[in-house]
């Protein structure tokens with residue numbers, strides 16, 4: 356650690372890479388080390404804005420020679436303390452995207468965000484498998500599996516990767532496919548960022564010629580009936596329809612529309628791969644519950660898919676907890692309402708239940724480490740910690756929710772939504788041992804670090 360203390364590590368990096376290098380001595384250090392996830396307070400040894408893939412190779416070799424780790428962190432949406440002490444690589448220069456509609460593929464570089472890929476494919480009738488937020492990188496999301504809007508029809512995003520362009524733990528560029536290195540290819544498709552720095556990847560596209568979607572909101576007093584309708588409808592809907600329901604306790608912050616600040620509401624987010632009349636028939640039971648406060652559903656272009664859930668794209672001080680549920684029956688709904696106490700003041704701003712199932716749960720021998728996800732529902736809850744003293748109240752409320760929902764909480768979780776879970780719960784059974792063995796083979800000195808280490 357001598358290099359860290361005397362600053363020679365930063366100076367040495369500056370001599371070797373073409374991109375900008377920032378170290379603890381620099382005035383902008385706090386802004387540079389910050390992640391999108393503002394509560395992360397991460398402590399890297401240097402931040403490198405790589406200029407190109409060669410810079411990545413140089414930084415990885417340098418890290419190996421100096422006994423420090425190196426970690427790709429394009430946005431910090433998934434930041435954890437696991438990358439403390441490492442060189443953080445920012446990928447903002449690597450935003451290349453190219454689409455080959457005839458081949459049904461897209462090549463996506465490591466700094467490209469979902470909003471960029473959705474825009475590039477807009478109007479083409481083809482799509483990849485985007486999630487709720489346009490600001491996450493396609494590569495970071497996909498390395499962790501990728502639970503997106505079209506996943507009930509097509510599964511996790513990781514399973515559609517055809518090849519990876521990587522810099523390996525020796526700093527050497529390589530192309531990884533099922534044929535070149537079946538184990539590493541399997542690990543990269545859902546095992547996270549522990550195995551290599553990914554420069555770009557090639558994804559297979561899926562057909563999405565017609566997309567209906569949007570958000571409908573109701574007054575909070577209809578919460579119980581709407582949650583019950585959601586539970587009932589999701590037992591029979593086709594894989595083309597994806598529904599996420601929210602109890603929202605809108606905070607008094609600028610990104611919330613003024614009329615909703617400080618109010619509770621129920622929101623139903625829907626995406627249907629098909630025509631409007633079919634979608635409206637499937638959603639009719641919700642309309643029958645009560646007149647909505649606001650109805651924002653329509654045929655939409657792909658580029659708007661990342662806006663449906665109305666998540667913040669700017670960095671936020673949020674504390675989130677996610678679990679997978681074995682069921683969402685009447686008793687689970689009562690337990691959720693008991694914990695959330697909608698309408699009352701709460702340190703939590705959102706309780707979201709996503710319907711999974713469909714292709715998420717269907718096994719296929721070609722799948723990567725993300726595997727299948729059997730539990731049919733995902734529950735996510737979160738609160739803002741605008742000042743440090745608010746943290747304890749948010750944590751207590753999240754723990755209270757966890758206790759109330761315990762009978763339905765499955766041991767299995769997913770990597771992309773992980774915080775401090777046991778590693779074994781983040782993957783299908785047997786996968787952790789295989790991932791650890793692959794990590795040991797491809798990176799025996801643990802030079803490459805990820806937010807959720809497998810080795």
Ligand SMILES: Cc1cc2nc3c(=O)[nH]c(=O)nc-3n(C[C@H](O)[C@H](O)[C@H](O)COP(=O)(O)OP(=O)(O)OC[C@H]3O[C@@H](n4cnc5c(N)ncnc54)[C@H](O)[C@@H]3O)c2cc1C
Nearest residue numbers: 427429430431432433486487491492495502548553805806
């Ligand atoms: C508001 C919000 C909404 C979300 N919605 C969804 C959703 O709908 N579905 C879903 O599946 N997930 C979702 N996520 C989780 C998100 O996909 C993960 O946090 C993902 O890791 C973000 O990737 P990133 O590159 O933007 O983040 P970062 O925090 O920058 O990266 C996360 C990790 O990915 C790895 N990584 C990233 N790039 C590379 C690379 N080029 N090479 C090697 N490793 C790399 C590293 O290990 C890094 O620690 C959401 C997260 C947030 C904050």
